[in-house]
Amino acid sequence: MSELFFRTLSQGLQAFIPVAAGLVWVRRAGSVDAVKAIRWGIVWAFALTPVAGYLFQHSVLQARWEAMLAAVAAGLAVYSGVLVRQALRNEAKALTRLGAARSIALAVATVVIMTRQTMEIAVVAQAAFGMGSLEAITALAGSVAAAIAIASAYVWIGRGLSDAACASATKAFISVFFAQALVYAFHESAEAGFLPWSEMLHAASEPYGPDGVYGQYVSYLLLAVPMVAGVAATVRARRSGSPSRWSGWVLARPLQTLSVIALLSVACVIAWRAGGERSVPLAHAATPVVPTAGIPIPTAGSSLLYRHTAGSADASTLTIAALEPPGARPTTVPFVCDRVSFAAGQGICLQTERGLFTSYKAVLFDAAMKTRHSIKLDGTPSRTRVSADGRLGAVTVFVTGQAHGYSSAAFSTKTSLIDMASGEELTDLEQFTTWKDGVKIHAADFNFWGVTFARNSNMFYATLKTNGKTYLVQGDLGLRKLTVLHENVECPSLSPDNRLIAYKKRTGPDLAPWSIYVLDLSTMTERAIGAETRSVDDQLEWLDDTHVLYGMRRSSQSALSDVWVAPIEGSEPARVFIAEGDSPIVVK
Numbered sequence: 124m125s126e127l128f129f130r131t132l133s134q135g136l137q138a139f140i141p142v143a144a145g146l147v148w149v150r151r152a153g154s155v156d157a158v159k160a161i162r163w164g165i166v167w168a169f170a171l172t173p174v175a176g177y178l179f180q181h182s183v184l185q186a187r188w189e190a191m192l193a194a195v196a197a198g199l200a201v202y203s204g205v206l207v208r209q210a211l212r213n214e215a216k217a218l219t220r221l222g223a224a225r226s227i228a229l230a231v232a233t234v235v236i237m238t239r240q241t242m243e244i245a246v247v248a249q250a251a252f253g254m255g256s257l258e259a260i261t262a263l264a265g266s267v268a269a270a271i272a273i274a275s276a277y278v279w280i281g282r283g284l285s286d287a288a289c290a291s292a293t294k295a296f297i298s299v300f301f302a303q304a305l306v307y308a309f310h311e312s313a314e315a316g317f318l319p320w321s322e323m324l325h326a327a328s329e330p331y332g333p334d335g336v337y338g339q340y341v342s343y344l345l346l347a348v349p350m351v352a353g354v355a356a357t358v359r360a361r362r363s364g365s366p367s368r369w370s371g372w373v374l375a376r377p378l379q380t381l382s383v384i385a386l387l388s389v390a391c392v393i394a395w396r397a398g399g400e401r402s403v404p405l406a407h408a409a410t411p412v413v414p415t416a417g418i419p420i421p422t423a424g425s426s427l428l429y430r431h432t433a434g435s436a437d438a439s440t441l442t443i444a445a446l447e448p449p450g451a452r453p454t455t456v457p458f459v460c461d462r463v464s465f466a467a468g469q470g471i472c473l474q475t476e477r478g479l480f481t482s483y484k485a486v487l488f489d490a491a492m493k494t495r496h497s498i499k500l501d502g503t504p505s506r507t508r509v510s511a512d513g514r515l516g517a518v519t520v521f522v523t524g525q526a527h528g529y530s531s532a533a534f535s536t537k538t539s540l541i542d543m544a545s546g547e548e549l550t551d552l553e554q555f556t557t558w559k560d561g562v563k564i565h566a567a568d569f570n571f572w573g574v575t576f577a578r579n580s581n582m583f584y585a586t587l588k589t590n591g592k593t594y595l596v597q598g599d600l601g602l603r604k605l606t607v608l609h610e611n612v613e614c615p616s617l618s619p620d621n622r623l624i625a626y627k628k629r630t631g632p633d634l635a636p637w638s639i640y641v642l643d644l645s646t647m648t649e650r651a652i653g654a655e656t657r658s659v660d661d662q663l664e665w666l667d668d669t670h671v672l673y674g675m676r677r678s679s680q681s682a683l684s685d686v687w688v689a690p691i692e693g694s695e696p697a698r699v700f701i702a703e704g705d706s707p708i709v710v711k
Contacts, residue, residue, distance in 0.1 A: 127581065127601065128262040131244055133342040135270025137303070138240035140345045141196075142233055143274040144296045145203070147281030151289050152210060160226040164233025168241065175238045176245025185604075186561035190311035192239040193304050199232055200301035207293055247601040273346070288356040295352035299344050306331055306341075314606065315561030323647050425711050427672075428465050429704040431455065432684050441472070444701060446709070456492055461504040462706050467513030469543040473504030485518050487546055496546025501537055506573050506614065506662055509543065510580035515600075516541040517574035517583070538571040538585065540600065552585060552605065555598065559607040566590065573614035573662050574598075577621055584608075584615045584624060595624065595642070609642060609649075614662035616671070625652070625663040625671050625691065639663065639671070641691045654689040654697040664707045666700075674705035 142165060149157035182188060248263050281289060310331065313324040331341070431442045441456040441463060460472040468490040476482045483500035485507070502522035509516045519538040539551045552571040557564050566589045573586045583598045587607065595612035596605040615626045622644060627637035635658035642649045652671065661673040669691055676684045686704040689697035701707065 127247075127259060128266045130581070130601070131247065131263055131266035132270055133340075134240045134244050135267050136273065136342045136345055138237045138244075139270050139274035140277060140296075140342075141236050141300055143277040143281075144293060144300075144349070145233070146278050147284075147289060148207065148293050150282070151286065156222075156226055157229060160229040161233050164230035165237065167230065168234045168237035171234065172238055172241040172245050175242035176249065179242045180246045180249070180556070180603075182563070184315070184561060185558060185563070186311050186315035187317075189239070190308050190315050190317065192235065193308035193311060195235055196239060197301055197304035197308055199236065200297050200304060204294070204297045204301070207290070207297065211290055243602070246603075277346070284353060285357065287359070288353045291356035292349035292353035296345060296349040299341075299348045303341050303345070314558075317561075321560070327645060425709060427686075427701065427707055428463060428470075428710050429686055429701060429707045430460055430463060431703060432682065432705050433703040442704070443710075458486075458488070458492060460486075460706070462507050463708060464507045464509045464516070465708050465710055466509040466511050469509055469513035469516070471507045471509055471516045471518065471541075471543075473500070473507050473518065475504065483520065485516075485541070487516070487541075487543060498541070498546060498548070505536065506538075508574050508576060508662075510576035510583075511578055512580050513543055515549075515576065515580050515583075516543050517576070517585075519572040519574070536570045536572045538574060540574075549600075550603070552598070555603045555605045557587065557596065557605040557607070559594075564589075564607075571596075573626075575615050575617045575624075575662075577617060584617060586613045586615060586626075593629070595626070608644075609647060612642070613637070616663040616665060618665050618668055620668050623668075623691070625665065627659055627661070627663075631658065634658075639673070639689070650692070652689055652691050654693075654695060655687070664709060666709060672700060672707040672709070674707065 142161060146158065146161055149161065179185060179188065244263070244267065248260075252260065281292070284292065306328065309318075309324075310328040312318050313321045313328060315321075318324055425446045427444045427446055429442055429444070431440050439459045439461065441458040441460060442453045443456060444453040458472055459474060461475055462473040464471050470488045470492075472486040472488060474484050474486060476484065483502065483504055485498040485500055485504075486494050487496040487498070488494050498518075500518065500520050502520035504518075505521055506519040507517060517538060517540055519536055522535050522537050537551055537553070540549045541547070542549055552574075553569065557569070568589050570588045571585050572588075574583050575585070576583045581600045583600070585596055585598060585605075587594045587596045587605065593611055593613050594607045595609040595615055597608050598605050611628050612624070612626045613628070615624045617624055624642040624644060626640055626642065628640045628649075629636045630638045637658045637660060639652045639655055639659050640649050641652060655673075657675065659673050659675065661675070664672040666672050666688055670688050671691060672686055672688050674684045675687050676682075683703060684705045685699045686701035686707045687697050688700035
């Protein structure tokens with residue numbers, strides 16, 4: 124749950140640090156009325172957070188609200204900068220009396236700055252309580268408490284700063300906060316469809332958005348940049364002989380200061396590492412199962428786990444072939460699966476039990492190939508994936524009839540997300556809110572399938588079909604939110620570097636409908652994988668960042684299939700990678 128902790132911490136810092144910076148400045152300006160107004164704003168912000176969270180979750184214009192609030196925050200940053208500059212130029216007297224109107228305005232501004240972030244935390248908290256996940260609730264509570272503690276420390280330290288250091292830190296904070304709010308407003312405006320070429324701009328700014336790879340870390344600049352500015356001003360004050368009491372302590376005791384910083388850094392690293400899941404990769408299982416063929420399971424390098432499809436006693440059993448080093452004989456494992464997935468010591472095997480009444484189940488197994496949980500399925504197994512960290516699994520089944528496929532006009536799917544540790548179903552994608560061009564959408568014919576997880580397992584991608592069209596959607600488990608990104612995408616598969624989506628795209632008649640494509644998530648441009656010209660009905664698996672694997676039947680009448688490999692670009696032709704195989708999964 125470290126990811127949830129740090130993500131919520133980022134949101135908490137965005138909510139509380141601006142208020143802390145405001146308190147430090149107005150206290151230094153001697154404005155008692157401003158301090159009271161900000162304090163009342165804090166009280167009202169906390170009181171209104173549950174209401175704002177509820178309204179935000181049920182709004183049909185989430186992206187527009189986020190864009191508008193971010194724009195307001197950027198405007199408040201500009202106005203604050205003007206006031207600070209005037210005060211430093213002695214163009215404004217000490218604001219000892221604000222008056223009722225200005226006090227109310229300052230309180231409202233505080234509420235806006237805080238609740239634009241705390242309402243999103245409230246949405247995630249509601250989901251955590253709904254799941255009954257003590258781990259998630261603890262992570263949320265801890266991150267909010269940490270953000271409040273850091274903001275309180277900001278205020279406490281600010282009291283001991285010199286006037287010059289306080290001014291430098293405040294100006295630096297305003298600059299960073301304005302830049303962050305501006306990027307946030309731009310990103311959400313693109314998601315809401317306000318801008319020309321919104322789809323491309325939204326994809327390009329995604330890494331820098333509030334939940335992007337870099338966006339979350341920008342929140343820490345709200346602390347780091349003012350700190351650097353304050354230290355620089357303190358050094359100048361030290362040289363002129365007028366240090367503040369805190370800065371004087373820091374400069375007089377550099378060894379103790381560095382020790383404190385080192386201890387805090389170590390604590391953060393320990394917290395980060397402790398939050399991750401500990402698991403044993405399949406290729407390094409401590410107690411490997413002895414396979415039926417009597418051949419040891421590979422113990423080093425990467426491997427390929429797949430279904431054996433030969434018409435023999437081994438049909439549909441799992442087989443492991445070593446990729447590094449190559450050339451080792453495949454190993455048969457006594458597990459029979461229709462589809463399989465595996466990552467970070469956790470696996471899912473979808474099974475069909477035939478008898479008087481046919482039933483279906485998902486078997487969750489560990490690195491030693493031992494069953495941990497068994498889950499009854501509501502329909503015919505279709506797709507499954509396990510997140511890279513082994514925390515989450517996804518299972519898709521057909522729930523109408525027994526033989527429907529994705530080329531059928533009349534089919535219904537159910538896609539569930541599973542807690543791999545407990546074996547509990549967390550939710551199904553029908554329970555998420557879905558957004559397209561900044562507007563909440565819903566239809567009775569929604570069908571979801573083909574989940575693929577990002578490194579950050581809270582984020583995933585899947586296919587949505589509605590009104591005869593298919594779409595790529597980006598999912599956020601914490602917010603229970605799906606966002607439409609691109610049209611005509613089925614069974615997406617995210618590359619190891621999280622830059623590309625490989626998928627099948629409907630381009631032909633029903634007898635041979637699908638070509639395989641790659642979508643660049645940064646530019647939202649797609650290109651065909653020219654090495655394969657046949658119709659591919661599979662969820663692709665990435666062998667590496669430049670090659671994909673997929674199962675292909677030898678003919679429409681044959682039960683045999685082979686695992687093929689194709690480069691995503693270049694002139695190298697597609698070729699058979701593993702004979703008599705299907706449902707390939709690369710195990711690192």
